[in-house]
Amino acid sequence: MHLHPLAEGFADVADDYERGRPGYPAAAIAAFGLPAGARVADVGAVTGKLTRALLAAGLDVVAVEPLDGMRARLVAELPGVEALAGTAEALPLSDASVDAIAVGDAFHWFDSALAAPELARVIRPGGVLAICGNTQEGPPPERSGRSSPTSTRASRRRPCSARAGVRSSATC
Template identity: 45%
Template sequence: MPPIHKSASTGYQKSADKYQSGRPGYASASLDWVRDKLAIGKQSMVLDLGAGTGKFTERICAICDHVIAVEPVTAMRHTLQQTLPQVEALDGDATHIPLPDESVDAVICAQAFHWFASDEAVNEMARVLRPGGKLGLIWNVRDERTDWVAAITRLITPYEGDAPRYYKGDWKKPFPSPHFTPLELQRFDQTHDGLADDVIINRFMSASFIAAQSEAVQADIERQLRELVASHKALKGKEHISFPYVTEAYSATRL
């Protein structure tokens, strides 16, 4: 099994609890996307690849009784198992999926594909998919049309280092693929509503490249985030905050 990027292996191992509480769920429209674009129903066999703590796995379970989660980071996989004991959670990664050939009807990567985007991973996903099976790639993306969201991006970007990021677009390099139809994109607006400690502080302190920093650097980042919350006119004094996101969902069919 190839090594996991340090930001993911270290950061997510340390921040699984904050990830679970701080990361947004997915727009209700994503359920329609799962049903309509990925053709998933009760009897489908679905693989959630890079499942993390099960944020999207839970969505899949709402409409499907046969879900397998593959996650290489132990702490995140354990959190998923505690939250969703009905799901078979396996240790593995995108280039070594522990499933037989043509064994699933759909492969979904939620907030994950940018970590392992490669021809090798796409070939492996095609291997486990049945002909006509569906590939789904979905991300929650911060809506930076809101000024304080853009301010958070400016604050955290210097700490990214070489960590793969969705917005950079490098994840698209394996496409078009000879195994799949062209990717189709759908977008949904949503908000993550809750306390500032969850939707801002835990959300960004759980980012892999931040959680992998030294304790001193993490403390400084948290201080800056709290200063923004306390001083920005749209945030200060607010008990609950609505953090705007755009969900971007890509689908393709196994040829």
């Protein structure tokens, strides 16, 4: 499995990641516009922060994470969740097998030229690519000496303009 060289540096920091990263609010998940029970792949699932929110929304989730340590922490946090080894560029999923792909704070690691057609391959016609990210509000904590709250932005995007039937993009 090919990973960005910098991503490999996260292989042994699952506990720190789990402690330090914020989760995703229900409103961000609701913005995806998916019905309960929809099949969703959380790609770049890391320790399952987004996976938890997707499950809480009543979605049927398969987590895809390339780093063994992160995936092991996800399974420890969410026993029973289907968690597969894979990358956005080589998903271990069948063609048109999910209603949506959700990505939380991992999209910048993807090789977009390879990931876009792969994401489109596994999303069913009319499906959604939902990209979420937590952003820091205010100055970075190291400058201000205090923690700053985070906000979450969610976007629904077309994974590839060549993919017919994928819903148009919207930002919420």
